[in-house]
Amino acid sequence: MEFSSKKIRDLAVGDRVDCYFIIKRVDLKTTNSNDKKYLDFIFGDKTGEISGKLWEVPQDIETYFTEGDLVKVRGTVTSYMNNNQFKVDRIRKASEEDGVIPEDFVESAPLKNTDMLRDIEGYLQRIADQDIHQVVRMALEEKKDKLMFYPAAKRNHHAIRSGLLYHVLTMLKLGDQISKVYPAVNTDLLFAGIILHDLEKINEMDSSELGIVKEYTLEGNLLGHISLGVKNVDRICDRLNTPEEKRMLLQHMILSHHYEPEYGSPVKPMFLEAELLHHIDMIDARVFDFTLAVRDLEPGGISENIFSLDRRRIYKPTF
Amino acid sequence: MEFSSKKIRDLAVGDRVDCYFIIKRVDLKTTNSNDKKYLDFIFGDKTGEISGKLWEVPQDIETYFTEGDLVKVRGTVTSYMNNNQFKVDRIRKASEEDGVIPEDFVESAPLKNTDMLRDIEGYLQRIADQDIHQVVRMALEEKKDKLMFYPAAKRNHHAIRSGLLYHVLTMLKLGDQISKVYPAVNTDLLFAGIILHDLEKINEMDSSELGIVKEYTLEGNLLGHISLGVKNVDRICDRLNTPEEKRMLLQHMILSHHYEPEYGSPVKPMFLEAELLHHIDMIDARVFDFTLAVRDLEPGGISENIFSLDRRRIYKPTF
Amino acid sequence: MEFSSKKIRDLAVGDRVDCYFIIKRVDLKTTNSNDKKYLDFIFGDKTGEISGKLWEVPQDIETYFTEGDLVKVRGTVTSYMNNNQFKVDRIRKASEEDGVIPEDFVESAPLKNTDMLRDIEGYLQRIADQDIHQVVRMALEEKKDKLMFYPAAKRNHHAIRSGLLYHVLTMLKLGDQISKVYPAVNTDLLFAGIILHDLEKINEMDSSELGIVKEYTLEGNLLGHISLGVKNVDRICDRLNTPEEKRMLLQHMILSHHYEPEYGSPVKPMFLEAELLHHIDMIDARVFDFTLAVRDLEPGGISENIFSLDRRRIYKPTF
Amino acid sequence: MEFSSKKIRDLAVGDRVDCYFIIKRVDLKTTNSNDKKYLDFIFGDKTGEISGKLWEVPQDIETYFTEGDLVKVRGTVTSYMNNNQFKVDRIRKASEEDGVIPEDFVESAPLKNTDMLRDIEGYLQRIADQDIHQVVRMALEEKKDKLMFYPAAKRNHHAIRSGLLYHVLTMLKLGDQISKVYPAVNTDLLFAGIILHDLEKINEMDSSELGIVKEYTLEGNLLGHISLGVKNVDRICDRLNTPEEKRMLLQHMILSHHYEPEYGSPVKPMFLEAELLHHIDMIDARVFDFTLAVRDLEPGGISENIFSLDRRRIYKPTF
C-alpha cells in the first residue's frame, strides 16, 4: 500500500498516510460557499494534535463519531493558516482486530499509575503524626480511583493522562530532598500539604478516563479547587475529630499554595511548610513546561513564545 | 470645683478637667532621661481617643489598671508632636456611685441592638425558599449572642460596638430598596448573602463586650473570615441536607463579596445577586466613612487625607 | 411558500427563510479566488446580528443599499468559523406595503422614550435647590431631542436605542431608593449628578436615530464626555450665574463618576453624593450586563467569558 | 560682637549666631513634661529651612509673630533626631533700619521676573496664528500679576518664588530648540500649549507674594488645575469666538500634558505637539530636581533617596 503511517508530530504538508487517531473533538458544519455539510475534527495521538476535515459526509454517519473514539483515517496533510490540517479520505472506528488501544493514543505520565500510587502511599506511611496521617489517608482513599487517570489541568502543565498523580509524586520526591537540606522542616506537614493541595481538581474539572477535560464543573467555576480543598479537609476533620490547630494548618497550606491573590490564594503562607509547598509546586510545574518546550527543538534551537511561561522563548543548549 | 468636664473631641490644649474615660490601652514604661516609671494610657469616650501619661506611679498601682476599665481622671491637656495629650494628675476606677456605665463611653451603633436583631429577623422571614431560609436561620441563631456587640472591623468602617449588626441591617434595607428597581433580583439569595457574608468576622477577630478588638484570632490570621464563612455554610448545609446548588450559590456569594483578589476574594461574582452583594457592601462602608469624615468639619471645610478612603480629603458642602 | 420567517436569535444552520432585517453595515468586496464582487452585510433585528453575503451582485445595485435600510431578504443560514452566516438569495428594500418600521428591528429600551423623559422630568421637579434645578433643567432641555434615541455606549452596557435615557431613569430610581436608607443624602445633588453625568455622550458619539453609533466625534476623541460635561456645566452656569460652590460640586460629580483614573476620572469623589453617583452608575451597568449575559441561557447554564464583565462567565440559577 | 551670621545651609551643630530669617511657619505649643508654652518655628532663607524653638514665651508675644515675617534671631544650633535645630535666645521683627527685604530670604527663580515675562511675551509674538495668539494673549494677560511671584508647586520641582514663570520660560526655550530639529512641529501650537498648560495652578493653589503655598484652594481640590485649565480656555474661546478645532486642540494639550491617568490626564496626547509638551514638561522638572539634588554634594558624592525622583539617589561626577 502506498500509504505510510506516521505520528502527528512527524506529519508534513503533502504526506498521504494511514493513521490511528483519537477523536478529541468533532462537529458537523456547513461550508460557507455551497452549503455542503462536512465533519470538523480535532485528532490526537501521543505526539500532538491536528485538525481534520471530512468533506463528503454520508447522512448516516453525521452523528456516528464522538469524542474519545479511536479511529483509523486515510488522507492527505494540507496547510491552512500556516498550520497543518488533515484532509480525510476515509475514516472508520478502530475495532478489536486493529490491535490498538486508546491509552496508546493519548499522552500519559511517564510512570505507571499503579506504581505512582504505591509510591505516594509510601510517603503517606512516613507521616508520623497520627492526626495528620488519618486525614491524608482518608482524602487519598476517597479520590484514589479518579486519581489514576486525572490530568492536573485542562491545559498547561501536567495536562496529560495521570498527570495529577505524577505531579503529586514528583512533588513528594522534591519535598523529601529539600527537607534533607533543612532538617527543621516538618515533613508530616509538608507531605500532607503536597498530597492534599490539588486533590479537589478532581471535582473542579470533568475528565474522561483518557485524561481529557472538556469542561470545568459548576462547583469548579463557582468555588474553585482551593476552596473545595478547604471544605474537603473540613469535612474529613469533622469525621476524624482532628485537633483544631492541625486542621487549620492543613487548610492554610491548601489556601495559600498559589501564593498570589490573583492566582487564587486569599492568604500568603504563614509557616515554613506552607511556603515550601508553594515553591515545590512552582518548580515541578516549571520543569514540566520547560521540558515540553524544548522536546521538539534541535540543540541550539529556540522555541516560539510559550504562553504558560509568561510568553518566554526557551533555549535548548547544545551540550 | 474649678475643673470642668468635657468630651474628648472638645478638649483643647491648656484645659484642666475632670473626666470619665474608658482605658483602651495601658502600659508601664520608664522615662528615657531619668529611669522613672510612668503609666502610658490611651483613653477613650464616645467622641474619640487621647493618649495620657501618669508621671508619678506609686508601686501598688503599677498593674492596677487594665484595658476596658472605666476611670475618673483629673488633669491637663498638653500638646505633643502636634497631638493633644492628657497629663494625669489623679486617676481612680469609677465606682457604682459615680452612676456611669462603660457602654456610655464607647462609640456604638446609633440603633439599639435588640431592635436591630429583630429587624434582621424580619428580613429573614421574607426568605421564602425554605432551604435557604433554614441555613440563614441556623447561622444567625448560632452567632446571635456575639452579634449583639461585635464591631464589623478592628479599625475602619463600622469599628464600633454592635457595628456588625448595624452594617448587616443597613445592607438589608439597601438590598430591599434596590430590588424594587430591579424586579428580577432574587431577594432570597440577596438577603441570605447579606446576612451571611461577614458573620465569621466573629471568629476572625477577638472582641470584648465593649466592641473593642485587640487581636485577630489564629484562624482569622490563617484562614480569614471569607474561608471561615464558606466552611461555616458547609457545616450547616451538611446538617440540613441543603441541595447542592443552593449551598454552592451561598458559598459563592461569601467567596466573591470582596470582589478583587487582592482584597481576599478568589473568585468574582458569577450571578447577579453576588454582584449586588458586593456593591451594597461597598456603599454601606463608604457612607459610614464619608459620614465620619465630615462629622467634625464646619460646613465648607475639608478633611485631612482619610486613610480608609484611599487617602482622599472629603468636603462638607455649605448647603 | 416554503420559506418561514424567524428572528435572528432563532436561526439555525440549514434554515431557509424570508426575513426583514436592518442593514447595520454593508461593504462591496471582491472574492479572493476569482475576483468576483460580492456584498458583505451585517444584518440586525431586535434579537441580535448576523453577517450575510450576496454572491451575485448586478452592477446597478453595488451601491444601492446603505446602513439603516430596512430590507426583506430570502436565503439560507450557513456556518462560517463557528458562527452563523446568512447566504442571501434575494434582497430588496422594504416598502410601505410591507407594513414594517425600522424601530421594530433595532433593540430598544424596554420603556417608551416619551414616558421615560416624563419620569426624568418628575425627578427634576424634586430638585428643590433653585440654582441646581435651573442648571439641570437647561442641560436637559438642550439635549432632550437627541436623548430620545441615543444609546449610552457604542458597545457594552445600554448600547441600545434610547439606552441613555433608560440608564439615567433607572439610576434616578436607584438614587431615590438608596436615599431612603441614608436620610443625610442630599437628593438635589444626587439627582442632578445622575441627570448630568453622561449627557455629553451625545456630543462624544455620533448616533443615527436608530441608536446605532458608527464613530466617536473628534471632540469625543480629543476631550471625552467627562471633560465635555464639565465644560457644558460651566457654560450653563455662566449663563445662569450659578453660585460658585454649586457649580464646582456639579462639575466634581461629573469629573469623578468613573472613579478610577484609568477609566477617565482625574479626581476621586470628595463628597457623599459624588461617591454614591459612581456606585449607582456601576450597579445599573452591571445589572444590564448580567441580565444580557443570562438572557439566552437555560436555567443551570453558564455563559461564555463576557468581555464587558472582566471576562467572567455568568451562571443562571435553576430557581 | 561674638555672634557671626550664616546662611542656613552653612549652619553646624554648636554654632552661635545672629541671623535674619523668614518665618515659614509658627505654632504656640506646650511642652510635654511641664506644661510650659513655647513657640515652634520653621525658619527659612534662600538656602534652606531649619526648625526653631523659643522656650520662654512672654505672654504678649504669643501671637505676635506670623508666617512671612522677616525676623532677626540670635541663638544656638543644636541637633534633634539627626536634624539641625535652632534654639532661639532672642527674636525680633526686622525693621526698616535693618536694611533687609523679605525677597532676599526666600528662594527665587534665578532670573528677574520682569525679564522673564518680557521673554515669554517675545515667544507669544512668534505665535503667528491669530486665533491661537489671541487666546494665549488673553490668558496670559489675566494671570500676569500673580504669575510674577507664583511657584509652580507647593513642594517638589520649581516650588520657589516666580517658579511658575521660570518653568514656563525654560520650557519655551526648550520647545524652540527642539522644533529646530523637527521642522514639522507647529510652534504656534507648541508655544501656546507651554504657556497655557499650568496657568491654572494660580487658581489651584493659594500662594503668598513670597511664593509660599499654604493650601490648595477648594476648586484646586475638587477639580484640579487641568480641568480648571480646560474651563479657562473654554471661557476665553467663547469670548474670542475661536474656531472649534483650535479650541479643542488647545484644551487637549492641557488635558493630556500629565500623560498618565494616575497623574491626572484623562486622555493621552493625540497629536505631535501635545506629545512634545509632555516631554518638555518632564525634562524641565527633572533638570530642576537633579540640579537641586546635587547642589550641596561634593564631587563624587551621592545624595540620599530623593522622594520626587522616585526615591533615587543622585550622583555628582567628579569631572
Next chain:
Amino acid sequence: MEFSSKKIRDLAVGDRVDCYFIIKRVDLKTTNSNDKKYLDFIFGDKTGEISGKLWEVPQDIETYFTEGDLVKVRGTVTSYMNNNQFKVDRIRKASEEDGVIPEDFVESAPLKNTDMLRDIEGYLQRIADQDIHQVVRMALEEKKDKLMFYPAAKRNHHAIRSGLLYHVLTMLKLGDQISKVYPAVNTDLLFAGIILHDLEKINEMDSSELGIVKEYTLEGNLLGHISLGVKNVDRICDRLNTPEEKRMLLQHMILSHHYEPEYGSPVKPMFLEAELLHHIDMIDARVFDFTLAVRDLEPGGISENIFSLDRRRIYKPTF
C-alpha cells in the same frame, strides 16, 4: 500595454498592474479545498507591504524565489479580510536590464548614510574629554560598517534601512539643542551616551543589508542589547585603560536608558545626562511614530489605534 504601474500605498481593489516589488517573505503552501500548491508572498516597496498569491506554481519554481529578491509582477488587486491582496498572474526576478535596484524598494532613512555618519563623527569630535572620546571612537569604528544599513528595531520606530544611524544622529542634534538651554549639561557624557546607547542592537538583531530583520540573535535573546552594551564598553575600556568612574558612568547611561525595569533597565538614571538620554530617546521615537501615524491621513483625519503608541489614535490637524 494595458497594465499601469503603481506604488503599494496607491493600489486599489480592482487595479490591474505591472509592478516591481521586493519579496519580504515567501512560503510554499497547499490550498485547503483541493490540495493545490500555491506561493504565498509578502511584497514590499518604499510605500508599504501587500500580501500576494500565485495560484499556479510550476514545480521548477517552487523554491526559486527567496526573501530579498527584487521581482517584476503582473496581477490584480483583490480584497481579503478587509485588506488588499495581490493576485499574481506573472512573476519574474528583475534583471540588470530592468534598471531597478533593491535599495529603491525598501524604506530608508531620509538622509544619506554616508552624510549621517560624517555628521555623527562631527559630534564625536566635540567630545573634549579624551578618555570618553577614545571609548566612543573605538565603539563607533567597530560598528561603522553595519551601522550604514541597520534599522533601529525589528518593528516599531525607525524599523527602516539605516534607521539606527538616523536615530542616533537626530538624538545628537536634540541633545545639542537641549544643552543650550541647560549649560550645566556635560555634553561629553551626553553625546557619548547617545552614540553608545543602542549600538549593540547590531549584535542583538540579525539584519540583511536591506535593513530587514528576520530574527533576534541568540545573544540578543539571552542577554539583550543593554547588557551587550555594558559588556562592549567594558571590553573597550579594558583595552584603553579608561578611568574607573568614566567607565561606570558610560555603562550606567546604557543600563538606565530604558528607564522602566519592565522595559529592560535594571537601574534608573542617577545623574543628569543619563536622565536626559532617556528623554531624548523617547522624544525621537515618538516623533517618528507620530509622523508615520499621520503620513497617510487627510488633514482633519484620525488614525486607527496605533499599537506602538499605547493603542492611541492620532489626529492630523487641518492647519
Next chain:
Amino acid sequence: MEFSSKKIRDLAVGDRVDCYFIIKRVDLKTTNSNDKKYLDFIFGDKTGEISGKLWEVPQDIETYFTEGDLVKVRGTVTSYMNNNQFKVDRIRKASEEDGVIPEDFVESAPLKNTDMLRDIEGYLQRIADQDIHQVVRMALEEKKDKLMFYPAAKRNHHAIRSGLLYHVLTMLKLGDQISKVYPAVNTDLLFAGIILHDLEKINEMDSSELGIVKEYTLEGNLLGHISLGVKNVDRICDRLNTPEEKRMLLQHMILSHHYEPEYGSPVKPMFLEAELLHHIDMIDARVFDFTLAVRDLEPGGISENIFSLDRRRIYKPTF
C-alpha cells in the same frame, strides 16, 4: 558585684548590667534642651541590637570610640518609644585581658567559614565541563578572601557574617538534591550558576571584616551586582577563551536570577537551569527569613508583620 551580664535579646526594662557589646554605630550629638553633648550608640551582640546613650561625655573621649570596637559597658535598660534603650554609666574598650573577641559578638553563619569554602570547592570539583569549571574556579579564587566574612545583604536574609558563603553552600546542597529528582538537569550549569550568581555583592557593598555593611559602593549604586556579575564573567571568559555559548549561558543565569524586572532582572530565565537557580535562591532566602521570624516565638505564637516577607505575620506551630 551587683551587676549581672546578659545577652541583648534577654535585656528587660530596669535591668542594671555589665556587658560586652560591639559598637555598630556611634555619633556625637547635642541635646535639644540644654545643648549638652552626648554619645549616641547602637550596640550589638550575637543576639541583636540596642541603642545606647552616654549622657556625660568628657571631651577627650568625644571621638575615642568607633564602629567595630568591642567595648565593656555598665548601665541600665530603659524604654524609649516602646523600644529598649541602654543608659550607659561606664564604658571602656575591651582589652586582651578581657578574653573576648569581636567575632563572638556579631551574628555569624552557623558553620565555620573554612569548612563551608571547602564544601563549595567540593561542588566545584563536580563541574565536569572544563570550560565552565575553569570560569567558576577563577571567579571563586579571586573572591575567596572576602567571601570568608561577607554577608549576603546589608539587611534582610543572610545579613550576617559569612552569610554569603553560607547562602551559596546551602543553595548548592539544594541544587544537588533537586537534580536527583530531575535527572535532565545539567548540574554543571546549575552549580556554576549558584556559585556565580551573587559573587559581585562583594563589589556592590562595602563590608567590614565583621560582616557589617555601612554602604553600597559607587559601582554597586550605578550598576548593581547583577550587571557587575555579567561583566566579571565576561572578563574571566575573555582570559580563558571560554566558548561563546557557555559564556552567554553563565551570564544569562546571573542576569535572570532575580526573575522579575522590578527586582533587577532585565530578562527572565530561558533555560531550565536558569529557572531552577531562581527558585533555589528564593527557597533559601525564605527559609532563612522564616527561621528568623519564629526564632524568638513561643510555640503557638505569631510574629509581628515581617517586612522582608511582604509584611506577613509568621506562625510557629505547637508541634
